[in-house]
Amino acid sequence: MNTREQHIMRDLHQRLDLCSINTATLGHREPIGRVIDRVADAGFGGIAPWRRDLEGEDVSAIARRIEARGLTVTGYCRSTYLPAATREQFARNIADNKAALHDAATLGARCFVMVVGGMPDGSRDIEGARAQVSDGIGALLDTARELRVPLALEPLHPMYAADRSVINTVAQALHLCEAIDPGSSGFLGIAVDAYHCWWDPALADSVAAAGRAGRLLAFHVCDWLRDTRDMLLDRGMMGDGVIDLRALRRCVEDAGYDGLVEVEIFSQANWWRREAVEILGTCAHRLQAVC
Amino acid sequence: MNTREQHIMRDLHQRLDLCSINTATLGHREPIGRVIDRVADAGFGGIAPWRRDLEGEDVSAIARRIEARGLTVTGYCRSTYLPAATREQFARNIADNKAALHDAATLGARCFVMVVGGMPDGSRDIEGARAQVSDGIGALLDTARELRVPLALEPLHPMYAADRSVINTVAQALHLCEAIDPGSSGFLGIAVDAYHCWWDPALADSVAAAGRAGRLLAFHVCDWLRDTRDMLLDRGMMGDGVIDLRALRRCVEDAGYDGLVEVEIFSQANWWRREAVEILGTCAHRLQAVC
Numbered sequence: 291m292n293t294r295e296q297h298i299m300r301d302l303h304q305r306l307d308l309c310s311i312n313t314a315t316l317g318h319r320e321p322i323g324r325v326i327d328r329v330a331d332a333g334f335g336g337i338a339p340w341r342r343d344l345e346g347e348d349v350s351a352i353a354r355r356i357e358a359r360g361l362t363v364t365g366y367c368r369s370t371y372l373p374a375a376t377r378e379q380f381a382r383n384i385a386d387n388k389a390a391l392h393d394a395a396t397l398g399a400r401c402f403v404m405v406v407g408g409m410p411d412g413s414r415d416i417e418g419a420r421a422q423v424s425d426g427i428g429a430l431l432d433t434a435r436e437l438r439v440p441l442a443l444e445p446l447h448p449m450y451a452a453d454r455s456v457i458n459t460v461a462q463a464l465h466l467c468e469a470i471d472p473g474s475s476g477f478l479g480i481a482v483d484a485y486h487c488w489w490d491p492a493l494a495d496s497v498a499a500a501g502r503a504g505r506l507l508a509f510h511v512c513d514w515l516r517d518t519r520d521m522l523l524d525r526g527m528m529g530d531g532v533i534d535l536r537a538l539r540r541c542v543e544d545a546g547y548d549g550l551v552e553v554e555i556f557s558q559a560n561w562w563r564r565e566a567v568e569i570l571g572t573c574a575h576r577l578q579a580v581c
Numbered sequence: 582m583n584t585r586e587q588h589i590m591r592d593l594h595q596r597l598d599l600c601s602i603n604t605a606t607l608g609h610r611e612p613i614g615r616v617i618d619r620v621a622d623a624g625f626g627g628i629a630p631w632r633r634d635l636e637g638e639d640v641s642a643i644a645r646r647i648e649a650r651g652l653t654v655t656g657y658c659r660s661t662y663l664p665a666a667t668r669e670q671f672a673r674n675i676a677d678n679k680a681a682l683h684d685a686a687t688l689g690a691r692c693f694v695m696v697v698g699g700m701p702d703g704s705r706d707i708e709g710a711r712a713q714v715s716d717g718i719g720a721l722l723d724t725a726r727e728l729r730v731p732l733a734l735e736p737l738h739p740m741y742a743a744d745r746s747v748i749n750t751v752a753q754a755l756h757l758c759e760a761i762d763p764g765s766s767g768f769l770g771i772a773v774d775a776y777h778c779w780w781d782p783a784l785a786d787s788v789a790a791a792g793r794a795g796r797l798l799a800f801h802v803c804d805w806l807r808d809t810r811d812m813l814l815d816r817g818m819m820g821d822g823v824i825d826l827r828a829l830r831r832c833v834e835d836a837g838y839d840g841l842v843e844v845e846i847f848s849q850a851n852w853w854r855r856e857a858v859e860i861l862g863t864c865a866h867r868l869q870a871v872c
Contacts (some may be wrong), residue, residue, distance in 0.1 A: 492738070
């Protein structure tokens with residue numbers, strides 16, 4: 291059993307092998323094959339591709355390429371939103387996610403990142419949407435277990451509660467995990483993203499509880515810019531915002547997380563306008579300097 | 582003692598006397614005297630002015646005018662932010678708030694609305710800012726008690742945690758109230774604003790607990806637009822967004838809240854471009870139709 295002493299925070303200095311790049315960080319501007327090479331060439335130990343990266347590609351070939359470059363797939367992004375206005379649409383959403391889980395398995399992904407979806411258009415029933423999410427995850431868990439790909443529920447910042455995710459805190463995600471998978475099968479857990487969770491006064495307690503339950507499946511970093519200009523595409527590079535990322539990583543690692551630290555930055559007006567080499571170099575520097 | 586039976590939700594139909602207008606809803610475009618008349622003429626029972634409305638005005642004269650029109654002052658907006666980079670600035674923030682509390686008392690305000698402030702510029706220490714907020718509220722409570730003006734902590738949406746408020750949930754605000762004022766003096770409580778709190782999975786429990794503690798001092802409504810364009814100034818009119826406002830009012834009134842329902846809408850690109858008469862008429866209609 292893990293003891294507290296075993297969870298001394300890792301030193302990321304010269305350890306980019308402990309770090310992963312989510313492909314969104316580069317803005318989805320190049321073919322996935324090129325991105326795999328760039329990430330590996332820069333010395334990172336992992337990559338987290340999106341479904342859009344694999345459109346029109348041979349998933350098995352991509353998986354081989356990732357493996358050949360020695361990269362861990364820290365997560366596969368991301369689920370089709372679950373809540374729907376009709377039963378038929380809900381069923382299609384489940385089917386879409388099952389198909390994506392097969393690709394996640396092919397890629398050898400450490401988890402399938404579940405951004406669960408907001409409220410259906412025109413709805414004012416957030417609790418109803420949350421109930422659909424619970425049903426949907428329940429419907430996917432068997433497939434996840436069969437394919438050996440854990441589902442990682444990613445609580446999204448409350449500013450996305452209407453349109454992207456009705457799961458908004460780690461505590462809420464953990465509560466859902468315990469309700470759906472009380473025996474902790476190992477195939478249902480949580481992705482903790484600094485951007486979404488940093489503000490939460492209950493975060494330290496929630497992360498510790500998630501760790502005790504063996505539910506910490508991923509850890510994403512970027513920064514919250516004080517003067518955020520866009521609610522979706524203005525995330526900051528680590529060190530450029532207000533989040534104490536080292537304290538947060540300590541919290542997550544103290545709770546037992548021993549996976550990679552994944553950088554996920556959406557930045558239309560800044561980083562996505564820069565060269566991939568510059569983005570990756572800055573990520574590497576900042577991971578070691580401030581995370 | 583209140584029993585649950587006494588808390589049957591009020592019917593707002595033909596009861597605009599139970600409703601209040603926060604002057605921000607009209608965009609601060611006219612002198613406060615004119616706004617008082619407009620709000621009273623439209624049949625509302627209350628008004629919540631901002632400090633900026635009173636700049637250069639005789640506060641006692643404004644207070645007499647509000648009273649003459651039969652309006653309740655449901656809140657006085659709002660506190661100077663508390664967290665500061667230096668002790669001197671912190672002391673000035675406290676002094677500013679004490680001065681504002683005197684004006685709140687002159688106005689006969691039901692509460693002084695505390696938007697507590699974010700992290701000082703350049704800081705990454707949200708817990709430090711929260712500690713300063715706690716100290717600051719403690720420093721103001723005696724003045725509030727002497728002046729008989731309750732402090733209403735308003736938890737702000739987590740998207741404002743960096744720059745406007747490090748208090749972000751009702752549960753957190755209640756915890757702070759209990760720590761600072763364990764005997765429940767009656768001069769420290771909470772303002773529940775639909776816009777800030779609607780997403781919170783713990784909201785019903787938190788509001789019930791705040792009600793049991795006698796801490797519910799104000800209830801603000803507007804709506805969260807699914808396609809929010811601006812993080813500060815794009816609040817929706819009740820009924821135009823995703824919040825189940827009637828369910829939320831039921832929750833607040835079930836918890837014992839018996840004050841007025843206050844409309845507070847910041848809407849630079851929409852409502853603030855319309856005539857005051859249209860805004861007030863729409864508020865009146867929507868309060869009765871959807872709240």
